[in-house]
Amino acid sequence: MSTxxxxxxxxxxxxxxxxNPPPSSAQQAVKSLSSFxxxxxxxxxxxxxxxxxxxxxxxxxxxxxxxxxxxxxxxVWYHNVSINKIVWSTNDKSPVNGSAALVITTTGVLxxxxxxxxxxxxxxxxxxxxxxxxxxxxxxNLTYSTWQSFTYPTDTILPxxxxxxxxxxSMNGKYxxxxxxYLVYSKENYWDMxxxxxxxxxxxxxxxETGSFVTSDFGAPRLRxxxxxxxxxxxxxxFSPDLGEWILVWKAVxxxxxIYGTCGxxxxxxxxxxxxxxxxxxxxxxKQNSGGxxxxxxxxxxxxxxxxxxxxxxDYVNYTSGSNQTEQIVANNxxxxxxxxxxxxxxxGFGFKYDGKGYCAIQLGRxxxxxxxxxxxxxxxxxxxxxxxEQSNFSGMTKLLDTTCPVNISLPLPPEESNTTTRNIxxxxxxxxxxxxxxxxxFWGFLKKYIKYxxxxxxxxxxxxxxxxxxxxxxxxxxxxxxxFSNLIGRGGFGDVxxxxxTDHRVVAVKCLKHVTGGDAEFWAEVTIIARMHHLNLVRLWxxxxxxxxxxxxxxxxxxxSLDKYIFQKxxxxxxxxxxxxxxxxxxxxxxxxxxxxxRIALGVARSIxxxxxxxxxxxxxxxxxPENILLGDDFCPKISDFxxxxxxxxxxxxxxxxxxxxxxxxxxxxxxxxxxTSKADVYSFGMVLLEIVTGTRNFEMQGSVMESEDWYLPxxxxxxxxxxxxxxxxxxxxxxxxxxxxxxxxxVDRMVKTAMWCLQDRPExxxxxxxxxxxxxxxVEITEPRKPTIFFLGAE
Ligand SMILES: *[C@@H]1O[C@H](CO)[C@@H](O)[C@H](O)[C@H]1NC(C)=O
Ligand SMILES: *[C@@H]1O[C@H](CO)[C@@H](O)[C@H](O)[C@H]1NC(C)=O
Ligand SMILES: *[C@@H]1O[C@H](CO)[C@@H](O)[C@H](O)[C@H]1NC(C)=O
Ligand SMILES: *[C@@H]1O[C@H](CO)[C@@H](O)[C@H](O)[C@H]1NC(C)=O
Ligand SMILES: *[C@@H]1O[C@H](CO)[C@@H](O)[C@H](O)[C@H]1NC(C)=O
Ligand SMILES: *[C@@H]1O[C@H](CO)[C@@H](O)[C@H](O)[C@H]1NC(C)=O
Ligand SMILES: *[C@@H]1O[C@H](CO)[C@@H](O)[C@H](O)[C@H]1NC(C)=O
Numbered sequence: 092m093s094t095x096x097x098x099x100x101x102x103x104x105x106x107x108x109x110x111n112p113p114p115s116s117a118q119q120a121v122k123s124l125s126s127f128x129x130x131x132x133x134x135x136x137x138x139x140x141x142x143x144x145x146x147x148x149x150x151x152x153x154x155x156x157x158x159x160x161x162x163x164x165x166x167v168w169y170h171n172v173s174i175n176k177i178v179w180s181t182n183d184k185s186p187v188n189g190s191a192a193l194v195i196t197t198t199g200v201l202x203x204x205x206x207x208x209x210x211x212x213x214x215x216x217x218x219x220x221x222x223x224x225x226x227x228x229x230x231x232n233l234t235y236s237t238w239q240s241f242t243y244p245t246d247t248i249l250p251x252x253x254x255x256x257x258x259x260x261s262m263n264g265k266y267x268x269x270x271x272x273y274l275v276y277s278k279e280n281y282w283d284m285x286x287x288x289x290x291x292x293x294x295x296x297x298x299x300e301t302g303s304f305v306t307s308d309f310g311a312p313r314l315r316x317x318x319x320x321x322x323x324x325x326x327x328x329x330f331s332p333d334l335g336e337w338i339l340v341w342k343a344v345x346x347x348x349x350i351y352g353t354c355g356x357x358x359x360x361x362x363x364x365x366x367x368x369x370x371x372x373x374x375x376x377x378k379q380n381s382g383g384x385x386x387x388x389x390x391x392x393x394x395x396x397x398x399x400x401x402x403x404x405x406d407y408v409n410y411t412s413g414s415n416q417t418e419q420i421v422a423n424n425x426x427x428x429x430x431x432x433x434x435x436x437x438x439x440g441f442g443f444k445y446d447g448k449g450y451c452a453i454q455l456g457r458x459x460x461x462x463x464x465x466x467x468x469x470x471x472x473x474x475x476x477x478x479x480x481e482q483s484n485f486s487g488m489t490k491l492l493d494t495t496c497p498v499n500i501s502l503p504l505p506p507e508e509s510n511t512t513t514r515n516i517x518x519x520x521x522x523x524x525x526x527x528x529x530x531x532x533x534f535w536g537f538l539k540k541y542i543k544y545x546x547x548x549x550x551x552x553x554x555x556x557x558x559x560x561x562x563x564x565x566x567x568x569x570x571x572x573x574x575x576f577s578n579l580i581g582r583g584g585f586g587d588v589x590x591x592x593x594t595d596h597r598v599v600a601v602k603c604l605k606h607v608t609g610g611d612a613e614f615w616a617e618v619t620i621i622a623r624m625h626h627l628n629l630v631r632l633w634x635x636x637x638x639x640x641x642x643x644x645x646x647x648x649x650x651x652x653s654l655d656k657y658i659f660q661k662x663x664x665x666x667x668x669x670x671x672x673x674x675x676x677x678x679x680x681x682x683x684x685x686x687x688x689x690x691r692i693a694l695g696v697a698r699s700i701x702x703x704x705x706x707x708x709x710x711x712x713x714x715x716x717x718p719e720n721i722l723l724g725d726d727f728c729p730k731i732s733d734f735x736x737x738x739x740x741x742x743x744x745x746x747x748x749x750x751x752x753x754x755x756x757x758x759x760x761x762x763x764x765x766x767x768x769t770s771k772a773d774v775y776s777f778g779m780v781l782l783e784i785v786t787g788t789r790n791f792e793m794q795g796s797v798m799e800s801e802d803w804y805l806p807x808x809x810x811x812x813x814x815x816x817x818x819x820x821x822x823x824x825x826x827x828x829x830x831x832x833x834x835x836x837x838x839x840v841d842r843m844v845k846t847a848m849w850c851l852q853d854r855p856e857x858x859x860x861x862x863x864x865x866x867x868x869x870x871x872v873e874i875t876e877p878r879k880p881t882i883f884f885l886g887a888e
Contacts, residue, residue: 121139122138122141123142124140124142124143125145126224126225127195127224127225127226128223128225129197129220129221132193132195133204134152135190136163136188136189136191140152143170144170144228144231145229146229147170147171148314149167149178149227149228151166151167151227151233153165153193154168154177162186163186163187163189163191164186164187165182165193165203166179166180167240169231172314173335174337178247178249178316179233179244179245179247180245181212181213182211183245185211187211188205190206191206195218196220197220198217199218200217201214201217201236202214213243215238216235218235223236230250230251230252231252232252242257244257244258245262246262246318246319247259247318248316248318249315250291250295252291253290254271254289262321265352266323268319271284271287271288272285274323274325274343274344274350277351279413279414281323281344281350282325282344282350284299284343286299286871287299287300291315291317293312294311294687295313297317313329313331315327316328322350322353323344323353324342324347326339326342326343327340331725331726334725334726338725338726340627345625345626346464347360347369348362348369348464349464353462355380355385356457356459357374357389357461358377358384358387358461359371359408359410359463360461360462360463361462362625371385374403374405374461374471374473374485375403375475375483375484376391376392376476376481377391391479391481392475392479393476394475399478402472402473402475403481403483404471404483405471406485406486407463407485408463408469408470408471408485409462409471410458410459411452411458411459412439412458416455416456417454418431418452419450419451419452420452421448422449427451428449429441431453432453432472439454439455440458440472441453442454443470445468452469464623561618561622561632563637564634565636566639569636572592572599573589573590576601577589583602583720584733585604585736586604586605587602587603587605588602588603589601598648599645599646599647600645600649601645602644603641604642607642611637614635614642618635620735621644624734624735627699628698628699628702628731629731629734630647631646632644632645633645633647646732649723649724649730651722653718653720653721653722654729655718658684658689658784658787659788659789683827684727685827686827686830686831686835686836688727691727692723692784693780693784694868695729696721696731696777697865698865699729699730700773701864701865703734703861712737712768712769713737713776714768715733715776716731716757716776716777717757718783720733756789757776757780758775758776759772759774759855770860770861773861774855774860774861775850775855777861777864778849778851778858779806779850781843781847781850782806782847785809785824785840786805787823787824787827788824791803791805806851806880809847810848810877810880814877842867842868842874845874846867849874853881857878
């Protein structure tokens with residue numbers, strides 16, 4: 092009998108609801124519930140009602156889908172910020188309409204009924220109707236009886252949500268993050284974390300198996316979420332209260348084209364650096380499928396006569412045929428590799444590296460996941476019918492350039508000078524003829540205009556360049572943008588820096604290079620490569636200007652100035668003449684950075700140098716890492732500037748320049764010796780910066796006074812304090828020493844100090860690679876006790 096009463100009540104309640112439709116949501120205030128139970132049931136989308144977590148950070152309820160305001164998903168989202176983000180939802184693939192309802196039946200079953208009364212909810216659980224509530228916890232966990240949304244994540248993981256054993260899938264269903272270790276597309280892994288992720292904590296620390304962790308914006312408690320986006324990238328977003336925005340603080344895959352499935356079969360994914368969305372193109376000899384290259388490409392002349400095929404060379408393009416059908420061999424030379432392909436009837440092409448190591452990857456049966464990237468030293472040789480006439484426009488792997496840092500780098504070829512000239516002449520003549528026809532024939536007048544025409548022609552012919560380069564600005568444009576180079580914000584080793592604003596309102600830092608060696612062609616090539624380096628912790632290059640002998644680079648503007656302004660005490664010693672790259676000193680004294688921020692900066696810098704060294708295959712040694720070249724963006728996100736520029740200078744220039752400018756303290760011993768400069772030189776400089784971040788003093792200063800003594804060597808002193816006297820506190824920056832809590836910070840500081848000691852080893856081969864350094868800081872590898880750095884002087888003149 093007793094069960095009938097609630098049923099009757101429920102019935103009456105429903106009748107009441109149906110006969111008395113609530114006013115439209117516009118006039119109705121949002122009603123918030125602290126729990127949902129049989130007394131509130133049913134819950135319809137038009138009731139404008141939400142379930143709030145006790146701390147009001149999260150809310151749950153019916154949310155209209157982004158495509159259609161009349162369709163809803165029952166979701167959980169971040170509520171107390173202006174930009175709500177859905178973090179969990181029931182039925183994103185089949186949303187319900189306005190006549191759906193969330194109900195708790197008298198038997199305690201939680202259902203999401205669609206218009207026909209069918210249960211489309213994911214729950215298969217029953218409670219006790221008289222006592223069980225649907226609630227939302229402070230962490231955003233939606234709970235009903237034994238069911239909880241944390242066990243069934245959709246595309247997002249929240250702080251404190253245990254990831255072990257769960258899988259998240261991107262909203263479009265294409266990608267998954269499996270075993271909390273791999274990113275998977277169509278059963279193939281395109282990214283591997285190495286160790287399983289376990290838990291993202293309140294401070295942004297992502298712990299992994301065996302106690303190591305990865306960080307994003309480690310530090311203060313923030314709203315954060317780890318999301319597998321629809322483009323297949325795994326991203327940590329963090330809400331910045333200052334900016335009022337969700338910002339991207341960590342991503343798994345740096346180069347978006349390396350994500351599988353962005354383009355269809357045979358197509359090539361190209362990300363040209365001008366924006367973050369990649370596009371798909373067909374290789375020569377192939378045509379787009381209906382639906383465009385994003386759906387893939389098909390060969391124009393099928394390979395039926397295998398005795399009659401040739402290869403087209405696609406530089407910087409890498410394909411695979413999937414884990415089972417790629418045969419990777421070590422070939423003696425190019426001909427050897429080619430012969431392997433010709434001898435196999437299934438071979439559709441092969442990848443080859445001109446590095447003398449015989450890398451040869453034969454692709455059998457299919458060609459997928461193709462991408463173009465300057466970080467790939469591979470050329471793809473695509474098998475086509477001999478009668479194919481189309482030429483490859485993926486070129487450039489032909490020229491080797493000697494660089495300051497003695498690594499051979501391949502450069503894309505600049506546009507043919509003669510072609511451009513011919514084109515210019517044609518365009519100029521056409522304009523001239525046009526003038527003739529309109530009867531404005533005045534020779535001197537024409538000559539005066541010739542210059543203008545030539546510039547027009549240059550602009551026109553540059554527009555015809557293959558897509559993908561950074562934007563070329565005219566000198567006049569930059570002059571206007573910087574208000575005639577009036578706002579000088581820095582004097583760096585490579586030239587003066589001005590602040591400016593482009594016509595599209597992007598704020599830029601414009602760097603006018605001095606003493607750059609090499610011709611236009613080389614400059615063009617270098618800039619193209621620099622512009623293609625993408626990393627969260629690298630300053631973005633947006634464009635350049637090469638006109639009238641001027642060499643100008645246009646960078647994104649980084650608002651907070653450089654690291655030296657924050658870690659060193661100002662005005663005590665005036666030793667270095669060196670000025671910061673971007674000397675935008677904010678009004679008032681700079682805040683003293685806390686341990687977490689310092690650690691975050693160190694890690695970000697290490698990661699971006701590792702990216703330069705490793706993802707870009709040692710093309711880009713920085714050669715000038717120092718606090719002045721580490722800029723701080725929003726939220727103290729570090730961004731390295733001036734990478735790639737060292738290539739434009741000679742070794743002697745760098746050494747002498749650095750002597751004058753007082754940056755010698757960062758230069759590895761091999762700069763003065765006979766040893767070749769390798770990526771380990773950057774590791775040394777980084778180690779010095781790391782030690783300075785911890786101690787808050789320049790390596791040639793101590794507590795504000797220059798150390799004149801010949802014997803003074805910061806690394807050695809620090810080593811003795813930490814490892815002999817076991818007094819870590821003595822080396823810490825005295826301004827934040829008081830906030831050093833050995834329990835909270837020991838781990839971070841210890842890691843920073845030990846890593847720095849390893850980086851500062853005298854012999855390059857003793858120093859770890861930059862990738863390893865990043866891992867040491869993260870804690871993913873164990874750091875053994877470092878050896879004492881031996882004494883070393885560069886400036887013994
Ligand atoms: C049902 O929910 C209402 C409103 O959220 C709440 O006041 C009431 O205590 C809940 N009932 C039970 C049995 O928990
Ligand atoms: C949201 O709530 C949390 C916890 O109460 C708080 O720390 C945070 O500052 C709030 N965010 C905003 C933007 O109000
Ligand atoms: C539901 O809870 C009530 C109150 O605690 C209890 O009296 C009743 O026996 C429970 N019903 C079931 C089916 O467990
Ligand atoms: C996560 O859950 C697994 C089992 O589900 C457990 O073994 C592990 O200890 C949990 N990890 C953390 C960090 O709570
Ligand atoms: C080419 O791409 C495949 C699949 O993405 C990858 O496994 C391979 O390492 C790449 N080769 C080179 C030389 O980058
Ligand atoms: C590779 O081949 C093995 C055995 O033939 C098969 O079990 C496996 O599923 C294949 N893997 C892929 C990714 O196709
Ligand atoms: C090559 O040409 C095709 C078709 O003209 C074009 O879509 C593609 O962007 C070009 N590729 C490069 C690298 O310029």
